[in-house]
Amino acid sequence: MMLSLPAVAKLNLFLHITGRRADGYHNLQTLFQMLDVGDRLHFTANDSNSITLACEDPTLTGKDNLIYKAAMLLKPYAATNAGCHIVLEKNLPMGGGLGGGSSDAATTLHALNKLWQLKLTTAQLAAIGLTLGADVPVFVHGNTAFAEGVGEHLQPVTLPEKIYLVVTPACHISTADIFRHPALKRDTPAITLTQLLQSEWHNDCQPLVEQLYPIVAITLQWLVEYAPCRMTGTGASVFAEFPDTASAQHALAQLPANCRGFIARGVNQSPLWAALADTDDNS
Numbered sequence: 001m002m003l004s005l006p007a008v009a010k011l012n013l014f015l016h017i018t019g020r021r022a023d024g025y026h027n028l029q030t031l032f033q034m035l036d037v038g039d040r041l042h043f044t045a046n047d048s049n050s051i052t053l054a055c056e057d058p059t060l061t062g063k064d065n066l067i068y069k070a071a072m073l074l075k076p077y078a079a080t081n082a083g084c085h086i087v088l089e090k091n092l093p094m095g096g097g098l099g100g101g102s103s104d105a106a107t108t109l110h111a112l113n114k115l116w117q118l119k120l121t122t123a124q125l126a127a128i129g130l131t132l133g134a135d136v137p138v139f140v141h142g143n144t145a146f147a148e149g150v151g152e153h154l155q156p157v158t159l160p161e162k163i164y165l166v167v168t169p170a171c172h173i174s175t176a177d178i179f180r181h182p183a184l185k186r187d188t189p190a191i192t193l194t195q196l197l198q199s200e201w202h203n204d205c206q207p208l209v210e211q212l213y214p215i216v217a218i219t220l221q222w223l224v225e226y227a228p229c230r231m232t233g234t235g236a237s238v239f240a241e242f243p244d245t246a247s248a249q250h251a252l253a254q255l256p257a258n259c260r261g262f263i264a265r266g267v268n269q270s271p272l273w274a275a276l277a278d279t280d281d282n283s
């Protein structure tokens with residue numbers, strides 16, 4: 001049996017760092033906005049007892065890929081010879097704060113749960129996903145959500161489904177490097193979701209990233225000419241909200257050299273859920 005499923009991107013509409021934990025991880029308050037665009041994965045179950053991964057980009061087919069790691073985490077729950085061939089259509093910029101790798105992992109968990117008939121609950125898949133990265137559970141649940149802790153305490157939020165222009169300058173930022181930097185602001189007071197929704201939104205990583213990677217600051221200076229803008233996650237991608245697709249396209253047409261850009265709609269539920277429901281209807 002074969003399954004083709006989306007793995008969408010997210011934005012962090014705000015990202016507050018409220019403290020550092022004993023294990024070095026940081027407690028956050030963040031608003032994850034699901035987008036309607038992303039990667040696509042194709043899964044063909046087999047009885048080879050192995051996981052194989054194919055992608056046009058050969059650097060993405062190794063055993064360090066989160067897709068492979070997610071599949072291996074589910075292997076112990078599956079029948080002895082359960083295997084799968086997975087094809088990744090990589091559309092999202094990598095290491096851009098859009099969560100592409102984490103989203104690919106979450107889609108893989110759902111796909112193999114179905115193909116291998118594991119009957120694990122979404123909560124179980126999210127807990128397994130958390131061992132791969134702090135961003136995986138939100139993609140497993142697939143809702144626009146307010147997150148606390150390292151991103152695992154999630155509360156779905158319904159927001160107006162806005163149009164966003166997402167721009168990724170040509171620089172790679174390591175999440176771990178930003179979190180271990182001495183100059184990172186990590187003392188934003190934790191406040192309630194109601195207060196947060198009424199306050200001015202910001203990203204605590206943005207001033208440090210702008211300082212360390214001037215290209216991010218330059219990209220924000222370009223985008224702010226069109227609309228108020230901010231960085232997502234630990235960068236390097238930045239985004240702005242537009243009233244309609246035409247005005248977002250107007251800005252995208254002027255995209256600076258060396259940047260990638262795309263237009264997406266914010267959605268309250270990831271299209272992954274509709275795609276999974278489709279496969280239920282057809283099985």
Ligand SMILES: C[C@@](CO)(OP(=O)(O)O)[C@H](O)COP(=O)(O)OP(=O)(O)OC[C@H]1O[C@@H](n2ccc(N)nc2=O)[C@H](O)[C@@H]1O
Binds near residue numbers: 025136180
């Ligand atoms: C901060 C966010 C916001 O969405 O950044 P982006 O990665 O999306 O840019 C994410 O929660 C990131 O999640 P993810 O990318 O899955 O991070 P992980 O692999 O779990 O962690 C990478 C490294 O970042 C640091 N880290 C990560 C998350 C966190 N809450 N505190 C941390 O200190 C840790 O040093 C960890 O070793």
Ligand SMILES: Nc1ncnc2c1ncn2[C@@H]1O[C@H](COP(=O)(O)OP(=O)(O)O)[C@@H](O)[C@H]1O
Binds near residue numbers: 065099104175
């Ligand atoms: N399926 C995957 N897609 C993209 N990157 C992956 C994947 N699996 C592992 N990675 C690694 O994770 C890093 C961060 O990827 P990504 O999730 O795109 O960034 P971010 O967490 O900043 O949004 C990449 O640079 C890459 O080395």
